[in-house]
Amino acid sequence: MDIKAIERKWQQQWEKARLNNFDRKSDAPKYYVLEMFSYPSGAKLHIGHWYNYGPTDSYARFKRMQGYNVFQPMGFDAFGLPAENYAIKTGVHPKDSTEKNIATMENQLKAMGAMFDWSAEIKTCEESYYKWTQWMFLQLYKKGLAYRKEAPVNWCPSCQTVLANEQVVDGRCERCSTEVVRKNLTQWFLKITEYAEELLSGLDTLDWPEKTKNMQRNWIGRSTGCEIEFESERGDKIRVYTTRCDTVFGVTYIVLAPEHPLARKLTTPEQHDAVEAYIENASKCTEIERLSSTREKTGVFTGSYAINPVNGRKIPVYLADYVLATYGTGAVMAVPAHDERDFAFATKYGLPIEKVIEKQGGETELPFTEDGIVRGSVEFDGLFGEEARDAIAAHISKLGKGGKKVNYRLRDWLVSRQRYWGAPIPVIHCPVCGVVPVPEKDLPVRLPYDVEFRPDGKSPLAKHEKFMSAPCPVCGRAARRDPDTLDTFVCSSWYFLRYTDAHNDREPFSREEADRLMPVDTYVGGAEHACMHLLYARFLVKALRDMGYLDFDEPFKRLVHQGVILGPDGNRMSKSHGNIVSPDEYVQEYGADAFRLYLMFGFSYTEGGPWNDDGIKAIAKFLDRVEKLVAKVRDMKVPRDAQPYGAEEKALDYARNFAIARVTRDLESFSFNTAIARIMELVNAIVKYDALPVKNAALLKATVTDLVLLLAPCAPHTCEELWEMLGGKFSVFEKKYPVEDPAALVLDEKEYAVQVNSKIVCRAMFPSSAQNAEVEELARVLPEVQEKTAGKAVKKCIVVPGRLVNLIVG
């Protein structure tokens, strides 16, 4: 077969027949298969793209053949830093390089032979798309879910922009690995924390990998504790958050984060210089320095004291950077006897350590951080763990000094970026009216082309006078636009909604189309997005639902992560490792089908692994074998008279139906490697049958036909061609996927493993209908069994129907 010609032929036919498009008129149940769209970074598809899109497309085709009206769109996450950095290096404008890359990738994606519905294609950098990204922002703003505040933010000195918490990895920029520093800036935030509880509880309803759900749970980080109000001697109220209020009688000092609003107010004149120096120093630390938990704790005394509300004790107030300003209340009560950090700090600064919890039935060694029995806490003595916390929290509540409180580690999502290649934030800053959203009728706020994007810490757009100056929409006075652009994760948080109604120019999507096609039934993409894209998208969907634009709670019903294909050396493919394997030569030599099939067969889909091409020739050979079978039965005459149907035919029919059942099950669960293995077994069975002198031509032909149908989702071009060879009508993808005949799967006899004292003695065929007692009898009389059991009593017999019989003698 001329692979290239066949690929071209069928790709053209599919396009002509609009076979890949979602059928908006069909009554068939919809099925939305989505692969994470790609960033057009390099011009060419790499193995990762093929690995994500090829097998998933086979899944989509499989669902289609099962009778679903499948929607599988594709697009480009086109805004973002790489294009801009490339521009800085080479002078090629991000828009130009991005468009060029997209054009190349589109062609390559089409050559893959995937059934993408290109009529719904979107590119996030196009005005027709980012107009609605800006619209999203405005709706969030109206709803009070977007706000501006000055806050210490993560600043990447190399990318010259702020980063969201999620984009900081080990204190370094996720993108360029530069150490992140903290900077106080006024920035836009989205109030994702408002949805913390629902983002957490919603996970239970999702068919996602447990690991990913756990990562999100962890990231959201819910904890139940208690807020307690301490009062300084001068009457300042200091609220602390603790999960261990059962230790409150053991508090020996209080610690505030250096950025705490009361830090300076509580400082006495004598301590002024020391405190100022400490605060100054803390602010200069990089994230890395500060995050290191092995680093010795430092702090400074403010000179003030506070009163413990439960026992009236006077305790000193310290500042220390081991307390985080952004979590809880930014202040903690220190119980050195029962917290390792407090213990280390107290030891260093000579602060008292007071034991108020005792280990149950054992020596209490400090710091003792587990649950134990309360001591030295008046009426609470003797209570244990949770019980003690409940009682003490109730007591604090009664005193009017706080009470139970739930906290989350999740922070609001920082979305301002001081970069050019993104969607401008649709806001105008008026000297009189303040922050004014751009009226929806004026959207999009266009991203100008002629911009100096060399970074200098300010947004490139800030230097574009024509862009910056705009009249205030409220009062008409001269005002300034917001010079920042939106984090690209905002663009990708709703693209799956836009696909459902990609050409709507009146709204981002119609509610009708979204409700009809959403949620995504199966979403496939890399695991690295667990706490970013996948969390942001869930948040936005919930926010849109609450604003009345949608009628569902979760965007992605089922989630699958493909594994990572590593370089042949076992490392991640990268230029620096010099281990990048390009798919192009393989596709050129063996064809798209063989390459896709190899990716499916050679790896466990969710595992991935090091690349090696040992088996790819075998896959090409396998396709040849299938073709030979088709060629052979194509012209085979089926006689009118009755066909033979004996043991061989029954075996073939069994193989055929067994393959149908297993392939169907395996494709459904993304076990592509075993699905293909089952198809290979079927081919082996057909070849074996075909070698017989007398054959049932009708059965043989029907089996080969099923083989082509079974394989079609995995080798689409080849099977479309083979289908045509068999005289089938275009297209094979409009045929029903085979369904097994349960009757053919019932065998007269089954092979049992026969064991004596759990050791295999022999194998034997017993009737499938045999009951356990019968199996036991049949097994007992086998000569091999007789030999082993001679003269011994059978004490017990275990029968696993259809599989195994075990006689225990002694």
Next chain:
RNA sequence: GCGGAUAUGGCGAAAUUGGCAGACGCGACGGACUUAGGAUCCGUUGGGCAACCGUGCAGGUUCAAGUCCUGUUAUCCGCACCA
């Protein structure tokens, strides 16, 4: 430090969820067809001469363990002063 995942032939990997370990494929070996090579086809292929032994390692539960439990090692991933 905490949490999670993984560990199976020379290699990629399977194993109806506690029931014949190694399906399917690669590679290797032998053979057929060939002047030869290639292609194709047919066998054999965990180890051991055997009894037996074999799923990272050490224990345990069970008639039966790759699968469950306890401990341990290695690799990968996530979180990391979250009070």
